[in-house]
Amino acid sequence: MKSIGSVGIASLGTGVAFSHEGEHDESADSSESGSADESYRVESTPENVVWGAIDPTKEPVETVPSGSTVEIETISHEGILEDQPGPEEFFTNNGIPESEILKDQVRVHDEVPHDGAGPHVVTGPVYIEDAEPGDVLEVEVLDLEFRVPYGANTFRQGKGGLPSEFTWNDSKVIEFDLERGVALLSEGIEIPLEPFLGIMAVGPTLTTGRVNSVPPGPFGGNIDIQGTGVGTTLYFPVFRPGALFFTGDGHALQGNGEVDLTALETSLTGTLKFTVHKDAAQMDWPVAETDDDVYIMGINEDLDDAMEQAIEEAISVLVHQKGMSPTEAYRYCSLAVDFNVSQVVDINKGIHGKIPKSTFEEGFDVDPQALGEDF
Numbered sequence: 001m002k003s004i005g006s007v008g009i010a011s012l013g014t015g016v017a018f019s020h021e022g023e024h025d026e027s028a029d030s031s032e033s034g035s036a037d038e039s040y041r042v043e044s045t046p047e048n049v050v051w052g053a054i055d056p057t058k059e060p061v062e063t064v065p066s067g068s069t070v071e072i073e074t075i076s077h078e079g080i081l082e083d084q085p086g087p088e089e090f091f092t093n094n095g096i097p098e099s100e101i102l103k104d105q106v107r108v109h110d111e112v113p114h115d116g117a118g119p120h121v122v123t124g125p126v127y128i129e130d131a132e133p134g135d136v137l138e139v140e141v142l143d144l145e146f147r148v149p150y151g152a153n154t155f156r157q158g159k160g161g162l163p164s165e166f167t168w169n170d171s172k173v174i175e176f177d178l179e180r181g182v183a184l185l186s187e188g189i190e191i192p193l194e195p196f197l198g199i200m201a202v203g204p205t206l207t208t209g210r211v212n213s214v215p216p217g218p219f220g221g222n223i224d225i226q227g228t229g230v231g232t233t234l235y236f237p238v239f240r241p242g243a244l245f246f247t248g249d250g251h252a253l254q255g256n257g258e259v260d261l262t263a264l265e266t267s268l269t270g271t272l273k274f275t276v277h278k279d280a281a282q283m284d285w286p287v288a289e290t291d292d293d294v295y296i297m298g299i300n301e302d303l304d305d306a307m308e309q310a311i312e313e314a315i316s317v318l319v320h321q322k323g324m325s326p327t328e329a330y331r332y333c334s335l336a337v338d339f340n341v342s343q344v345v346d347i348n349k350g351i352h353g354k355i356p357k358s359t360f361e362e363g364f365d366v367d368p369q370a371l372g373e374d375f
Contacts, residue, residue, distance in 0.1 A: 118213030203244030283372030
C-alpha cells in the first residue's frame with residue numbers, strides 16, 4: 001500500500017486523524033513568482049477552483065519555479081451536485097456532524113457556477129515557470145492528507161458499468177477509521193485506505209481548449225488509476241506555457257474498473273513537487289512510476305482500442321528506455337506486464353499497464369528525456 005506512506009496514515013500512527021482547516025486566509029493566496037525554496041500552498045477557495053472542467057483559460061492561481069513543492073487542497077464533488085441537497089444537508093443526513101463539513105465545500109456549492117459538463121471540482125491552474133510546449137512536467141506525489149474522516153460512493157441512473165441493471169441513484173457516506181487506516185463499509189467489512197488524486201492534469205492544447213472534467217486524455221485529467229498515491233512520480237507532456245497544472249477528485253480508495261461510477265470520493269490535500277524537463281522527446285500520453293513499477297496508459301472510448309494503445313505505449317517505453325527491440329518488448333509485455341482496467345465509467349475508458357522494475361537486473365528509472373517516441 002504505497003500510497004499510505006506519509007498520508008494522514010503517517011498521521012494514523014500518531015493519532016492525528018486528519019486535518020480540518022477553519023476559515024481560509026485569503027491573503028495567503030499568491031500568483032507572484034518566488035523561489036523553489038519557498039513554501040507554496042493553494043487553497044480550495046471558490047476563486048481557486050473550476051467546477052466541471054479542465055479550463056486552461058483560467059488565470060493561474062499560483063506561479064512557482066521548477067523544483068517547487070506545493071500543497072494543493074482539493075474538495076470532493078459529492079454532496080454538491082444538482083441531484084444532491086447541498087453538502088450540509090447531504091452529509092448531516094448521512095450521520096456526519098456539521099463541524100466536520102468543509103466550509104470551502106459549502107462555499108463552492110453556493111458561489112461557483114457549475115457549467116453542467118463534468119461533476120468534479122478541480123483546483124488550479126498552477127503555472128510552473130519555464131515550462132513550454134514540448135517539455136515534460138514531472139510531478140512527484142510527496143504526501144496526501146485526508147481533510148475529512150469520511151467519503152461517499154454514488155451510482156447514478158444510466159451510468160456505471162451496469163446501467164441497465166442499476167437504474168436508480170444511490171449514495172452512501174462511509175466513515176474512516178484513520179488510526180487503523182480503513183474505511184468502514186458495513187458491519188464486518190473494512191477496506192484498507194489507499195488514497196490518490198483521481199484527476200491530475202496539465203492544460204490541454206490551444207485547439208482542445210476547455211474540456212469536460214470527466215474524460216481523460218493526453219493531458220491526463222480524470223485518469224483514475226489505483227495505486228498512484230504517495231511515492232508516485234507522473235510525467236506529462238506540456239501543451240501550454242506554464243504547463244497549467246490542475247488536480248482534484250480525491251479518492252480514499254478505488255477498485256480497478258471503478259465499476260459503479262465513483263470511487264470512495266473524499267477531500268485531500270496533496271503535496272506535489274514540480275520539475276520541468278526541457279527539450280524532451282514529445283510525449284503522446286502521461287507515464288507514471290513508483291518504486292516497484294512503471295505505469296503506461298491506454299485511453300479510448302472503446303476498451304479494445306484502449307488496450308491496443310496501452311500495449312503500444314508499453315512497447316514504446318521498453319524500446320526507448322531499456323533498448324529492447326519491438327519484438328522483444330512485445331514478448332516481454334505478454335510475459336511480465338500486468339494490464340488492468342483503470343475505469344470503464346469516464347466516457348474515455350482506461351487501461352493501465354504495470355511494467356515491473358524488479359525484472360531488470362540494472363533497475364529501471366524513467367528517463368523523461370526519452371518518453372513518447374514511437375517504436
